[in-house]
Amino acid sequence: MSRTLVVKEYDTIVCNESLSSAQGYVYLEEKYFNELEKFVKEYVSESDEADILEFMKIGYKRGVGDTVTFNSYVGIIELPSGFQIEILPKVSLGEDDNNAKTKRIFLKMLSCLKDFDGKVFSSASLNADKMNLYEIFIRMYIQEAWTLVKRGIKSDYISNEDNLSVYKGKLNVSRHIILNAAHKERFYMMFDEYQVNRPENKLIKSTLLKLLSITRNTDNAREIKQLLYSFELVEESDNYEMDFSKVSLTRGMKEYELLIQWAKIFLLNKSFTTFSGKNSGKALLFPMEQVFEAYIAKQVKLLFENQSNEMISVSAQDSGYYLFDEPRKFKLRPDLVIKNVLSEKHKVVIMDTKWKRLNRNPASNYGISQADMYQMYAYSKKYHTPDIWLIYPMNDDVRELGQLSFDAVRNEEVNVSVKVFFVDLADYKTSMQSFYDEVYCSNIQT
Numbered sequence: 168m169s170r171t172l173v174v175k176e177y178d179t180i181v182c183n184e185s186l187s188s189a190q191g192y193v194y195l196e197e198k199y200f201n202e203l204e205k206f207v208k209e210y211v212s213e214s215d216e217a218d219i220l221e222f223m224k225i226g227y228k229r230g231v232g233d234t235v236t237f238n239s240y241v242g243i244i245e246l247p248s249g250f251q252i253e254i255l256p257k258v259s260l261g262e263d264d265n266n267a268k269t270k271r272i273f274l275k276m277l278s279c280l281k282d283f284d285g286k287v288f289s290s291a292s293l294n295a296d297k298m299n300l301y302e303i304f305i306r307m308y309i310q311e312a313w314t315l316v317k318r319g320i321k322s323d324y325i326s327n328e329d330n331l332s333v334y335k336g337k338l339n340v341s342r343h344i345i346l347n348a349a350h351k352e353r354f355y356m357m358f359d360e361y362q363v364n365r366p367e368n369k370l371i372k373s374t375l376l377k378l379l380s381i382t383r384n385t386d387n388a389r390e391i392k393q394l395l396y397s398f399e400l401v402e403e404s405d406n407y408e409m410d411f412s413k414v415s416l417t418r419g420m421k422e423y424e425l426l427i428q429w430a431k432i433f434l435l436n437k438s439f440t441t442f443s444g445k446n447s448g449k450a451l452l453f454p455m456e457q458v459f460e461a462y463i464a465k466q467v468k469l470l471f472e473n474q475s476n477e478m479i480s481v482s483a484q485d486s487g488y489y490l491f492d493e494p495r496k497f498k499l500r501p502d503l504v505i506k507n508v509l510s511e512k513h514k515v516v517i518m519d520t521k522w523k524r525l526n527r528n529p530a531s532n533y534g535i536s537q538a539d540m541y542q543m544y545a546y547s548k549k550y551h552t553p554d555i556w557l558i559y560p561m562n563d564d565v566r567e568l569g570q571l572s573f574d575a576v577r578n579e580e581v582n583v584s585v586k587v588f589f590v591d592l593a594d595y596k597t598s599m600q601s602f603y604d605e606v607y608c609s610n611i612q613t
Contacts, residue, residue: 176237259562304429305387372401463518471607481503570587
């Protein structure tokens with residue numbers, strides 16, 4: 168059996184071999200399934216408001232048996248045995264549906280998160296067809312480390328203490344008396360030395376050594392070994408937490424920022440979520456709601472601020488209003504607020520992203536939740552604008568629906584208008600340009 172199982176978001180994993188993928192299930196050998204169940208139960212939340220079992224659900228179905236379903240979290244899990252489960256987003260690709268293309272789309276979206284560098288991703292993703300996500304992230308780290316090495320590893324003054332035969336720095340009187348009462352030729356000194364053995368370099372070396380021990384890709388392993396020659400004079404970190412607390416990313420240390428960020432993830436078994444693992448495996452998991460939100464925010468900013476002739480401002484996660492004013496409680500945070508600052512009416516358009524698969528059934532409100540609509544209505548009233556857009560990912564079930572619009576009419580005038588737009592992630596440039604044309608022409612232009 169392959170050492171990696173590739174599944175899609177919302178797939179259900181079972182250990183019942185008689186069930187087929189046509190029935191909507193993905194089979195996993197029992198010993199690995201048991202490891203996965205244990206992993207989910209031990210994956211702990213760092214937030215009182217988060218529960219991992221809401222996103223990685225353990226269940227039981229009659230006639231099926233035990234199940235594990237991944238909801239809205241994408242990434243890779245490595246179990247203690249070394250078996251890996253790669254979870255890809257549910258993206259509608261039509262006839263061109265394949266895991267490699269899905270992975271490339273996911274990496275493009277991921278590059279918009281603040282924790283990532285788009286330039287690194289663009290080159291790392293070229294090998295997406297041949298590597299799983301964990302190996303791609305290792306490759307990213309390698310490329311960032313090469314950039315640092317080519318520009319030069321930074322040195323710093325490091326505080327040292329030693330019993331020397333020369334007088335250098337400041338005498339540690341108490342230690343000198345204890346150690347050198349019978350050795351008049353020696354001095355116990357405290358001094359600073361300019362060297363590469365600073366905390367940032369120690370953490371990077373430790374990360375490279377850890378990645379060397381876990382990578383299965385021969386190219387990655389070869390490049391890590393080459394990089395380690397540049398860190399020969401650097402010691403390994405023997406206390407990660409202490410060295411991270413000493414990190415100083417001052418001016419001139421920009422090349423270290425992403426490396427230290429990722430070192431924390433690799434060395435401390437952190438993830439890009441509010442969750443972290445214990446001892447039953449490791450994971451890099453990403454909440455698709457946040458990934459989709461960051462991706463749309465970047466695309467909207469590029470389109471509206473760069474293509475418009477007017478003074479258009481785009482703010483993400485705007486927090487200017489509360490639902491209640493006395494007392495000021497329940498802060499409103501629309502994903503995107505667009506303003507035309509030259510408009511006499513100070514035209515405002517609100518946008519909110521939802522990573523959810525809608526359907527074509529009007530009887531179920533197309534899958535749009537009532538809570539979301541209440542939220543949009545509150546945005547409209549507080550921001551004094553009728554123009555609200557809900558943005559969802561395209562899927563095959565809604566591809567022919569056309570635009571959905573929900574209008575609240577008062578005195579024969581539209582009081583609130585919530586429009587729905589589906590972003591086609593397989594052709595995002597055309598899709599986002601269409602969105603821009605629609606919003607700009609009907610809402611922004613004066």
